[in-house]
Amino acid sequence: MLRKRRQTNMAAVSTKRESNREASDELSPKNKKTKTDHENSQGENGKESEENVLSGFQTTTVLSDSTREKTIFVHGKLDDQNAVVILEKTPITEDALAEIFTASTLKLDMRNDIYSTYRLQAPPHLNELKATVVFPATEKHVKKYQRQESFLVEETADDYQSITLPFIQKQSFSVQWVYNILEKKAESERIVFEDPDPKLGFVLLPDFKWDQKQLDNLYLIAITHQRNLKSLRDLTSEHLPLLQNIFQKGKDAILQHYSLPASKLRVYLHYQPSYYHLHVHFTKLGYEAPGCGVERAHLLIDVIQNLQSDPHYYKTRTLSFPLRADDGLLSQFKEAGKL
Numbered sequence: 046m047l048r049k050r051r052q053t054n055m056a057a058v059s060t061k062r063e064s065n066r067e068a069s070d071e072l073s074p075k076n077k078k079t080k081t082d083h084e085n086s087q088g089e090n091g092k093e094s095e096e097n098v099l100s101g102f103q104t105t106t107v108l109s110d111s112t113r114e115k116t117i118f119v120h121g122k123l124d125d126q127n128a129v130v131i132l133e134k135t136p137i138t139e140d141a142l143a144e145i146f147t148a149s150t151l152k153l154d155m156r157n158d159i160y161s162t163y164r165l166q167a168p169p170h171l172n173e174l175k176a177t178v179v180f181p182a183t184e185k186h187v188k189k190y191q192r193q194e195s196f197l198v199e200e201t202a203d204d205y206q207s208i209t210l211p212f213i214q215k216q217s218f219s220v221q222w223v224y225n226i227l228e229k230k231a232e233s234e235r236i237v238f239e240d241p242d243p244k245l246g247f248v249l250l251p252d253f254k255w256d257q258k259q260l261d262n263l264y265l266i267a268i269t270h271q272r273n274l275k276s277l278r279d280l281t282s283e284h285l286p287l288l289q290n291i292f293q294k295g296k297d298a299i300l301q302h303y304s305l306p307a308s309k310l311r312v313y314l315h316y317q318p319s320y321y322h323l324h325v326h327f328t329k330l331g332y333e334a335p336g337c338g339v340e341r342a343h344l345l346i347d348v349i350q351n352l353q354s355d356p357h358y359y360k361t362r363t364l365s366f367p368l369r370a371d372d373g374l375l376s377q378f379k380e381a382g383k384l
């Protein structure tokens with residue numbers, strides 16, 4: 046069974062606070078410490094606080110929603126600053142069933158022959174929503190969650206050098222939250238496994254997208270200790286020991302911790318990634334995680350073999366990936382006449 050863990054709104058709030066600094070701010074060494082989940086559960090005055098940080102949230106607009114996913118992405122204001130709040134109904138777990146049946150109130154909707162439907166009100170503690178808060182949110186965060194059409198781009202090695210690389214360097218997406226994880230300044234108690242080696246090492250922990258209440262949508266990320274690798278494009282055969290280490294030790298740790306064998310795992314990298322610090326995704330087979338489609342996911346085992354047969358495979362090949370209509374990189378490809 047899974048270890049029950051708190052995933053509080055507060056954790057998201059405080060962890061994110063550091064991650065939105067503007068580019069100019071990024072190099073300044075000041076105050077990088079982010080509070081841990083535990084510290085966050087204490088109010089400023091030290092008392093255990095269940096304070097609702099969202100009570101002052103003023104909705105500006107619904108960015109997107111999905112009936113099927115049971116999610117809504119909301120843009121709004123908290124203390125005059127932009128915030129994005131993601132609300133998600135969480136899956137019903139088997140261990141909650143007994144209490145749902147005994148302790149809920151039932152209101153009849155309709156009855157017809159042997160069929161009936163009800164509105165069931167479960168006890169409050171079985172009726173939680175997962176809330177992810179980005180605060181303060183940048184324009185980029187707000188855009189990211191707006192529903193958007195996407196377009197497939199074919200990026201040659203030259204395109205990478207002349208279009209993509211300059212674009213990601215100019216953008217300087219903040220990965221402060223990644224450094225906070227590597228330096229144990231945030232989420233340290235969520236770490237499932239760590240290999241501390243500076244060259245081959247990594248930290249394995251649950252991704253934000255996973256509430257850790259059921260294995261069905263298991264989602265962990267392995268973040269490398271090496272900081273100079275932006276994406277798949279930076280990998281050469283020189284990095285094979287790193288990739289093999291992540292593959293082997295990541296699978297071992299997940300077997301240890303969740304009793305899930307490698308045959309139930311999808312282990313892959315994204316191209317383009319959503320943040321330019323090398324990381325590997327571990328998701329459960331059967332869970333259609335966002336970004337696990339063929340247009341964005343590269344199985345780690347294939348990456349390893351491609352680098353074994355050609356040390357510069359990812360430096361030379363044309364790579365395809367989808368870009369959203371509002372992505373600045375798409376505009377760059379258009380301006381270069383590549384779309």
Ligand code: DD3
Pocket residue numbers: 060061064177179186222232250251252253254319320
């Ligand atoms: C992110 C991609 C980034 C909004 C949101 C998430 N897993 C994270 C900070 C801490 C994390 C992640 C950007 C940001 Cl909701 C904007 O993801 C994270 N911690 N994916 C974990 N464990």
